[in-house]
Amino acid sequence: MILYHGSNITVEKPVIIKSDRTLDFGMGFYTTTNILQAENFCRKVADRQKCGKPTVNVYEFDESGFAQCTLLKFENPDGKWLDFVLANRRGEYSGKEYELVFGAVANDNVYQTLNLFTSGIINRQQTLDALKIKKLYNQLVFKSDHALSFLHFTEAKTI
Secondary structure, three states: OEEEEEEOOOOOOOOOOOOOOOOOOOOOEEEEOOHHHHHHHHHHHHHHHOOOOOEEEEEEEOOOHHHHOOEEEOOOOOHHHHHHHHHHHOOOOOOOOOOEEEEEOOOHHHHHHHHHHHOOOOOHHHHHHHHHHOOOOEEEEEOOHHHHOOEEEEEEEEO
């Protein structure tokens, strides 16, 4: 499986960096199967960091890792996905830890919907209904060194 990681630098040897940022699936190394998503993200990172160049890193993932690592997979952005993302974004997730997490990414449009929900403007069912009609990309997050051992750098493309 080909995966992409958007950054402002070349990342030949991914690592899991401890951060105080709260992300959809918690701390980990974030990748996607969608190159357009990675291109968009690398532009944002380079702009936000004010250094480096927008870079899409390309990897080959040995899919035997799905069987050899603990995996949490969300087929759709359903109630379980919503609860997991919100708990991680709040820094409150205390459930089972997984080595790989795969599912929809909360892009800018989804963030707006989540903010409406967390602000109490729309209810849970309205949130889930809104998520069903949004075009969502995916993300595969590597949350352990063991999981990262199945990811192999192939090239970096500056855009």
